[in-house]
Amino acid sequence: MKRAIITVLGKDTVGIIARVCTYLAEHKINILDISQTIVQDYFNMMMIVDMNQSTAAFDTVVDELAKLGEDIGVMVKCQREDIFHMMHRI
Numbered sequence: 001m002k003r004a005i006i007t008v009l010g011k012d013t014v015g016i017i018a019r020v021c022t023y024l025a026e027h028k029i030n031i032l033d034i035s036q037t038i039v040q041d042y043f044n045m046m047m048i049v050d051m052n053q054s055t056a057a058f059d060t061v062v063d064e065l066a067k068l069g070e071d072i073g074v075m076v077k078c079q080r081e082d083i084f085h086m087m088h089r090i
Contacts, residue, residue, distance in 0.1 A: 002051040003032070003081040004058070006065065010074030012043040019072055020045070020065070027061065028053040043074065048081070 008020060017036065024031060029049050036045035051058065062078045069076030 002054075002058075004049050004051055004061075004078050005081055006045075006047040006049055006076065006078045008036075008043065008045040008047075008069065008074055008076050010043055010069070012038050012041050013073060016043055016072060016074060017045065019068060020047075020076065023065065023068055024049060027056045029061070 006020070008016060010016075021031070029051055030053065031047055032050055033048040034045065035047075036043070038044075051061070054061065056064070058078075058080070065076040065078050
């Protein structure tokens with residue numbers, strides 16, 4: 001399974017989850033797990049997604065999610081799961 005970690009961070013506004021999830025659905029990227037929290041006015045979300053059926057290349061998804069984040073005023077990062085684990089290993 002080709003899995004990726006998507007993180008979203010920024011000032012809370014209406015529609016963040018909807019916009020990100022709509023993008024994923026349009027590209028056949030399945031959400032396996034999702035966690036989101038709001039601390040005061042700041043939104044934080046982490047998703048684990050399955051990209052096996054994705055209709056877009058990984059690099060395209062990374063770039064388009066970053067652009068989507070800019071459009072809605074948050075930072076969206078997408079990383080391959082194995083790279084994420086290596087970066088956060090203690």
